[in-house]
Amino acid sequence: MSTSAIKIDAKLCCKDAICVSICPVGIFQGSVGSLPVVDENMASNCIKCGHCSAACPTDAISIPGLAAADYQKLSTTMPDLQSLRDLVMGRRSIREFKEQPVDLELINELLEITRFCPTAKNTQLLHWVLVNGAKKVRELSAAVIDTFRSNEKMAPMVQAFDRGADPINRGAPQVLLVCGPVKYDWGALDAAIAIANFELAAKASGLGTCWAGFTTRAAQVGPAVNACVGLGVNDKVFAAVMLGHPVYEYCRVPPRKPLELKIV
Numbered sequence: 173m174s175t176s177a178i179k180i181d182a183k184l185c186c187k188d189a190i191c192v193s194i195c196p197v198g199i200f201q202g203s204v205g206s207l208p209v210v211d212e213n214m215a216s217n218c219i220k221c222g223h224c225s226a227a228c229p230t231d232a233i234s235i236p237g238l239a240a241a242d243y244q245k246l247s248t249t250m251p252d253l254q255s256l257r258d259l260v261m262g263r264r265s266i267r268e269f270k271e272q273p274v275d276l277e278l279i280n281e282l283l284e285i286t287r288f289c290p291t292a293k294n295t296q297l298l299h300w301v302l303v304n305g306a307k308k309v310r311e312l313s314a315a316v317i318d319t320f321r322s323n324e325k326m327a328p329m330v331q332a333f334d335r336g337a338d339p340i341n342r343g344a345p346q347v348l349l350v351c352g353p354v355k356y357d358w359g360a361l362d363a364a365i366a367i368a369n370f371e372l373a374a375k376a377s378g379l380g381t382c383w384a385g386f387t388t389r390a391a392q393v394g395p396a397v398n399a400c401v402g403l404g405v406n407d408k409v410f411a412a413v414m415l416g417h418p419v420y421e422y423c424r425v426p427p428r429k430p431l432e433l434k435i436v
């Protein structure tokens with residue numbers, strides 16, 4: 173029988189059974205005081221989440237495909253609840269952008285953070301497309317407008333666009349598309365998580381964002397958006413977000429509906 177190559181270094185293991193408890197798919201067998209055993213029948217279910225080795229206090233576990241050098245040190249400073257509250261409540265959907273595009277290095281840095289967001293079964297199947305610069309964003313908005321041109325409800329938007337405004341992507345200098353395999357059924361959720369986190373990272377950097385729902389919908393009902401950004405038929409745009417430097421600062425947090433919580 174071939175083995176999984178998931179390894180525990182017996183010389184390092186302190187037998188606290190953390191890996192036994194923490195592995196989401198139950199690959200380690202044993203209890204406190206004994207050296208855990210890798211259940212080879214379960215090992216093919218490993219989702220490469222790295223939880224076992226990230227939590228192991230003695231660095232005794234190796235998982236194929238997850239190089240020891242690629243684990244990063246956990247920061248000892250975390251934002252306190254008040255800082256997080258300010259960030260989440262201070263985020264707004266920005267619809268007025270300065271012309272100046274966001275520095276590509278900064279976008280890259282924000283996306284590097286976002287790639288640590290959760291994905292269903294740790295699949296990490298999403299990839300991003302940056303629609304970069306006013307000219308290309310206008311082309312993207314034109315593809316959206318063309319998709320909806322025959323839809324009567326969209327007539328005011330079509331007319332506004334034809335007059336030179338951009339009611340689709342609001343004159344943002346950049347738009348990010350979150351894409352993945354067309355058949356990936358968790359794609360919309362994974363993409364929503366990625367964008368929600370990206371928005372907070374952008375806000376923390378003084379940038380403005382807004383969900384691009386019309387662009388997302390157009391990509392899902394017609395081929396024009398995919399064609400505009402060079403995506404093939406096997407790729408799906410699961411979500412999209414406008415990005416830029418905001419023109420206005422907000423002075424207050426607007427009210428929202430009260431929390432509804434049922435405890436059962």
Ligand SMILES: Cc1cc2nc3c(=O)[nH]c(=O)nc-3n(C[C@H](O)[C@H](O)[C@H](O)COP(=O)(O)O)c2cc1C
Pocket residue numbers: 196219221288289290291292293294358361362365
């Ligand atoms: C849409 C979605 C559904 C998920 N469903 C489950 C689940 O049913 N059970 C579970 O243990 N983890 C679930 N997860 C957690 C993922 O397995 C986890 O995010 C992934 O393994 C990466 O680990 P991390 O979140 O610690 O980075 C889900 C995550 C997402 C985004």
Ligand code: SF4
Pocket residue numbers: 180184185186187188189190191192208224227228229230231232233
């Ligand atoms: S978490 Fe590490 S130290 Fe603890 S039992 Fe597992 S391998 Fe051994």
Ligand code: SF4
Pocket residue numbers: 178194195196197198199217218219220221222223224225235
């Ligand atoms: S990487 Fe995740 S799924 Fe794989 S053995 Fe470790 S904890 Fe279990």
